Amino acid sequence: MTATGAREESGYSLGHSPTEIDRLVLQARLYDPITTQALRLAGLGSGMRVLDVGCGAGDVTFAAAGIVGPTGAVTGIDAAPAALEVARARAARGGAEPGGEGEGAVSFREATLPDVTLEEPVDAVIGRLVLGHLPDPVTALRRLSRLVRPGGLIVFQDFDNHPLRVVPATSLAGAVLQAIAEALTVDGTDLGAGARLYSLFQEAELPPSGLSATTPMGGAEDAVILPLVVQTYRALSTAAFRTGLRARETTRRIGDVDSLLDRMRSEIAEARAVVIMPTAVTVWNSAPECAKRTS
Numbered sequence: 489m490t491a492t493g494a495r496e497e498s499g500y501s502l503g504h505s506p507t508e509i510d511r512l513v514l515q516a517r518l519y520d521p522i523t524t525q526a527l528r529l530a531g532l533g534s535g536m537r538v539l540d541v542g543c544g545a546g547d548v549t550f551a552a553a554g555i556v557g558p559t560g561a562v563t564g565i566d567a568a569p570a571a572l573e574v575a576r577a578r579a580a581r582g583g584a585e586p587g588g589e590g591e592g593a594v595s596f597r598e599a600t601l602p603d604v605t606l607e608e609p610v611d612a613v614i615g616r617l618v619l620g621h622l623p624d625p626v627t628a629l630r631r632l633s634r635l636v637r638p639g640g641l642i643v644f645q646d647f648d649n650h651p652l653r654v655v656p657a658t659s660l661a662g663a664v665l666q667a668i669a670e671a672l673t674v675d676g677t678d679l680g681a682g683a684r685l686y687s688l689f690q691e692a693e694l695p696p697s698g699l700s701a702t703t704p705m706g707g708a709e710d711a712v713i714l715p716l717v718v719q720t721y722r723a724l725s726t727a728a729f730r731t732g733l734r735a736r737e738t739t740r741r742i743g744d745v746d747s748l749l750d751r752m753r754s755e756i757a758e759a760r761a762v763v764i765m766p767t768a769v770t771v772w773n774s775a776p777e778c779a780k781r782t783s
């Protein structure tokens with residue numbers, strides 16, 4: 489399987505610093521089980537050849553490789569060489585969970601969506617948290633669907649950030665989540681990208697054959713959720729908060745980032761509160777008609 493594409497910078501606003509790549513990997517620890525479950529539900533299975541678009545550090549690629557097994561193969565493509573370097577290094581160490589057995593072959597290539605070509609069609613094109621970053625996701629979906637063999641699968645997952653909140657409400661964690669939502673908005677991120685996947689598929693003339701939505705949540709004891717919230721806040725506060733006055737006021741209220749995790753953990757433990765994270769929405773189309781598509 490080969491992929492080619494223009495060597496331009498992707499529009500991914502958080503960049504690919506080592507801190508952001510670490511954040512993506514942490515985020516993957518929370519969402520990978522959800523992604524794996526959704527991919528299986530959509531019909532990804534043993535022996536398939538899969539293209540993972542906007543693969544970043546490779547977490548979805550590795551999850552898919554676990555599903556397709558030793559007779560299948562997964563290629564991850566991304567526009568960012570720094571992300572691909574991390575993905576390749578992880579693959580050389582055995583994938584997301586070093587030592588994992590029974591996985592399909594993985595490979596990674598640089599390509600910029602939607603300009604992707606393949607030597608032969610794949611059984612499935614998949615992607616997580618990528619369509620929301622593209623200026624024209626409908627055209628991208630249409631063009632990607634041409635890379636799938638007739639009867640193959642197109643599966644995309646994105647976040648709906650609207651559920652993001654603390655219950656019962658607490659002041660510090662509430663301010664951090666609000667700041668994250670504000671910074672994402674300032675940054676141009678579509679907070680409802682997940683919920684919008686359904687209509688994007690319709691617009692691309694890929695009527696959804698199924699969808700799923702899962703919302704992770706956890707309290708002070710959760711090993712991933714609070715560190716992920718703090719790391720997201722840290723990444724966004726350096727990137728987008730410079731431009732938003734309201735957000736700047738919020739960051740002053742939140743205070744020192746290095747002590748934030750401990751302060752939030754104590755607050756949430758005391759309030760016996762739970763943090764509700766963005767919903768992972770997955771939409772898929774099994775594409776019996778794809779050979780006919782020309783637009």
Ligand SMILES: C[S@@+](CC[C@H](N)C(=O)[O-])C[C@H]1O[C@@H](n2cnc3c(N)ncnc32)[C@H](O)[C@@H]1O
Binds near residue numbers: 516618
């Ligand atoms: C939020 S990350 C998601 C990474 C991975 N799919 C995951 O879920 O861990 C979005 C990725 O999409 C890539 N991306 C954004 N626009 C792209 C484009 N036009 N072509 C290829 N990759 C792109 C970025 O470089 C980034 O690695």
